[in-house]
Amino acid sequence: MQILVTGGLGFIGSHTVVALAEQGFTPIIVDNLSNSEFFIKERIEQIIGKAVKFYETDCNDLQAMEKIFQENALQGIIHFAAYKAVGESVAEPLKYYENNLFSLINLLKLMQKYAVQKLVFSSSCTVYGQAEKLPVDESTPTLPAFSPYGNTKQIGEEILQDVVRSNADLQIISLRYFNPIGAHPSALIGELPRGVPNNLVPYITQTAIGKRSILNVFGNDYPTPDGTCIRDFIHVCDLAEAHVKALEFLQQQNGSFIDFINIGTGKGNSVLEVIKTFEQVSGKKLPYQFVPRRSGDVTAIYADVSKAEKVLGWKAKRTLADALADAWRWEQTIRTYQ
Numbered sequence: 001m002q003i004l005v006t007g008g009l010g011f012i013g014s015h016t017v018v019a020l021a022e023q024g025f026t027p028i029i030v031d032n033l034s035n036s037e038f039f040i041k042e043r044i045e046q047i048i049g050k051a052v053k054f055y056e057t058d059c060n061d062l063q064a065m066e067k068i069f070q071e072n073a074l075q076g077i078i079h080f081a082a083y084k085a086v087g088e089s090v091a092e093p094l095k096y097y098e099n100n101l102f103s104l105i106n107l108l109k110l111m112q113k114y115a116v117q118k119l120v121f122s123s124s125c126t127v128y129g130q131a132e133k134l135p136v137d138e139s140t141p142t143l144p145a146f147s148p149y150g151n152t153k154q155i156g157e158e159i160l161q162d163v164v165r166s167n168a169d170l171q172i173i174s175l176r177y178f179n180p181i182g183a184h185p186s187a188l189i190g191e192l193p194r195g196v197p198n199n200l201v202p203y204i205t206q207t208a209i210g211k212r213s214i215l216n217v218f219g220n221d222y223p224t225p226d227g228t229c230i231r232d233f234i235h236v237c238d239l240a241e242a243h244v245k246a247l248e249f250l251q252q253q254n255g256s257f258i259d260f261i262n263i264g265t266g267k268g269n270s271v272l273e274v275i276k277t278f279e280q281v282s283g284k285k286l287p288y289q290f291v292p293r294r295s296g297d298v299t300a301i302y303a304d305v306s307k308a309e310k311v312l313g314w315k316a317k318r319t320l321a322d323a324l325a326d327a328w329r330w331e332q333t334i335r336t337y338q
């Protein structure tokens with residue numbers, strides 16, 4: 001079964017391509033290499049032991065995308081390709097709206113034209129903002145987005161809902177990710193941030209290896225037990241497997257169907273807990289300092305994951321320590337390539 005994976009050379013995309021191949025699907029990658037590297041394709045092939053079809057194509061290029069739909073007998077799509085830097089989206093909102101929304105619209109048009117019915121969409125827990133009640137479940141109302149990036153995820157979900165309401169014969173699941181971290185245990189693929197990382201775990205591993213001098217912890221005056229923010233950190237391989245489960249679930253659905261599912265571990269960990277766990281698994285002392293809060297950060301969020309378990313039969317299996325050990329192994333490997 002051929003599954004198109006947009007953004008398939010990116011962090012979550014590459015791990016999902018591996019998970020798909022392991023479950024007998026035939027992933028076809030489309031990626032414009034705007035925030036990924038071509039060598040990841042060879043690494044994926046090394047892990048799964050076979051070649052993967054790859055198109056260096058921008059999802060915003062409708063004609064080029066149409067060619068892919070014509071050349072392949074696609075039976076589903078997992079749509080990762082999107083920009084995701086919160087700060088950049090505030091500075092360049094149109095870049096985000098154009099890229100993240102037009103690509104989705106192109107895919108939906110082509111899905112209808114070529115009768116490709118199954119779609120898994122990459123959404124984010126950012127749609128909840130600071131939820132009043134934790135853990136947050138899917139019935140929690142979404143709040144106005146803090147950033148254009150977050151808004152593209154909310155508008156993306158609204159577009160999907162409207163298209164399904166129009167009686168389009170499409171079956172869609174929007175997965176709301178919490179904080180994906182870690183790397184493949186082979187250390188052949190992982191996260192490759194360009195420039196200074198925005199996210200916590202790549203900043204930690206780069207500090208530990210000496211690429212950054214010190215980790216800035218944004219705020220230690222939050223109303224949490226240790227004063228630092230709390231997040232639900234999920235191993236990227238668990239997240240990748242959730243996509244395969246979502247696709248398998250969609251095979252059982254017909255007609256117009258959409259659902260929204262949280263993908264996290266169900267556990268919250270503070271920034272300081274992540275640092276301590278990293279120090280334990282790496283055996284390295286991490287230099288860090290407290291600095292003022294980062295604007296736009298919510299105090300605490302973690303997932304109620306009962307729906308994922310009930311609907312998809314999926315549950316995160318790996319621990320925070322597993323994820324940090326894998327991220328650290330990956331960091332030590334990539335140093336030799338940069």
Ligand code: UD1
Binds near residue numbers: 086180200201230271
């Ligand atoms: C961020 C985005 C989220 C997006 C996700 C993509 C915001 C508000 N949210 O999640 O929408 O889907 O990335 O991966 O930006 N931290 C530090 N020092 C650092 C980096 C981070 O203390 O150098 C702290 C942050 O303040 C936060 C926690 O670590 O409390 C996690 O930060 P990060 O990894 O950037 O993820 P989110 O902000 O939760």
